[in-house]
Amino acid sequence: MIYQVENISFAYPGSSRTIYRNCSFELKEGEILSILGPNGAGKSTLLNSLIGILKPQKGNIFLAGRNIRSLTEKEIARQIGYVQQSHNPVFAYTVLDFVLMGCASTKNLFSRPAKEDHARALHILEMFHIVHLADKPYIYLSGGEQQQAMIARAVIHQPKVLLFDEPTSHLDYGRQMITLRMIKKLAAEGYAVILTTHNPDHVLLLGGKVATMEYEGHFSIGGAGDIITEPRLAGIYQAQLHLLDIEELDRTACVPPKL
């Protein structure tokens, strides 16, 4: 078991609003957990709790069998590859240097990436088909290229879990599909994947476990078929959405009605 989350609840200090309440789930290697919810529901807050940046007031999170409270930043980062929603470094680091920063959890203070790390970073860039960008400043890449570089950075230290914060939110339609396919492949290779999204159709495409978050801190988890229901979606988004079985595609799609 990679993640074991037991009854965690969180509210920002000084705020009366509980972001999530009594949230529990388990995640094994190769599993995908999609966290679905509207903007502002607290999906990113939950992810930040799962990587130890925010500490839940109640409950426990176990990462690879150890309570996350007892782990150092480095020990947590060693297990997790984190892909942020968007990233704007101030300085124009090259893509290669940016990807190499993913090795930080394997390095001691005063040490820096070795030649083997350079070789591995270039190898990963090659596999992602962006090795030609190795020399380019990361900040000048397109949104899709930036995300590929960020995923490359997340896998360079061979973590067990990959966390994606809204991986498709800044991408065009084609790139969204590429990203979702990549997430599925990464899970098939054995990575446990947790991602947040506000698109129910993406959740249906990915399958696996689904958790929903609502404004009142209510958290539900289950299989996609159990969780993604029309009444629940209407409750979450305050909008009518339809679930259609499309035989030709052999899948269920979530579509809005005519405007």
Next chain:
Amino acid sequence: MKKAISMKKAISMKKAINMKKVQALKSPGFAKSGKALPFNLILIAAVCLGIFLALCVGKYPVSFSASLKIVFYNILGWQGDWDTMTENVVMGLRLPRVLSAVVIGASLSISGATYQGVFRNPLVSPDFLGVSAGACVGAAIAILLGFHSLAIQAFALAGGILAVALTTLLPRLLRSRSAIVLVLSGVIVGGAMGSIMGLLKYIADPTTQLPAITYWQMGSVANINFRSLAYVLAPMAVSMTVLLGLAWWINILSLGEKDAQALGANVAQLRGVTILCATVLTASSVSISGTIGWVGLVIPHLGRMLVGPDNRRLLPASALLGGLFLLFADTLGRTIAKTELPLSIITGLIGAPFYAWLLYKNHTRLS
């Protein structure tokens, strides 16, 4: 995308990493780090040459070969055939100030580059946490109390470090780890120190103490001797070594607090150590030379233009460029006019248009 399917295995399989193929890709990282070393060697040679040229020029000109001989004979303890006057000018007057200019220029530049990286802001200068303002207050108090040279240096150092301690106290009282709160705290402390400075100047004797305070604030390496330099050399060397060792981690800090933590950095500890070292460098510099503006702000920009933003290359390059720049500014200041011009005037006159030029060169990137 099919190749990516076997990615996890490939990443973990060392066999899959074909070093020859990887090197054939001619990655910029390798190329740049390859170029950085000769570039630094060129800068080191330029600094050495600059030091000996600076020893030659002034009101009492000394030939290049004579200055070279005097320095090396003195280091080796040999006797030379030159007159005492020439030796006093080179070894007693010029060498301490020339070396101080290089050391202070290097310290302020490394400190500036570090602060800019840690606070993710290329507009930050090494004294923005209140170091210089605090050092000025310390020095002014020492001058008002009638102390001289080393005591003024000690008061300035204490004032600088006390100001940064106050700056870091406020976020702790607010229980905030935010970099913005720290920067705002620096503005508050700097402002308060400015007012105290105004008060001290107001009560200072206008014929003796006020000019001394004002002159100190303008910065100068004219009165630095080997003894005063020796007192700050050890903390400077330790701080520089630590910062050069942490250069790659400063890159990670510069990605932002959340990202740095997610990558496994102990942000509070790293930020604390880097700020402490950068503060020691600035406070030590300011304590012996007074306030010298622009160096710590402009030189890291120039360094980034020449070697890129990676602090592993930027910090050493900035140190060498900063040393060279301040050496040039000091030599210009003592040779351009009949009376010596304070350093801050020269660094400002060169730094401001140079910064404007850098802005012009990079305006598309900045916008």
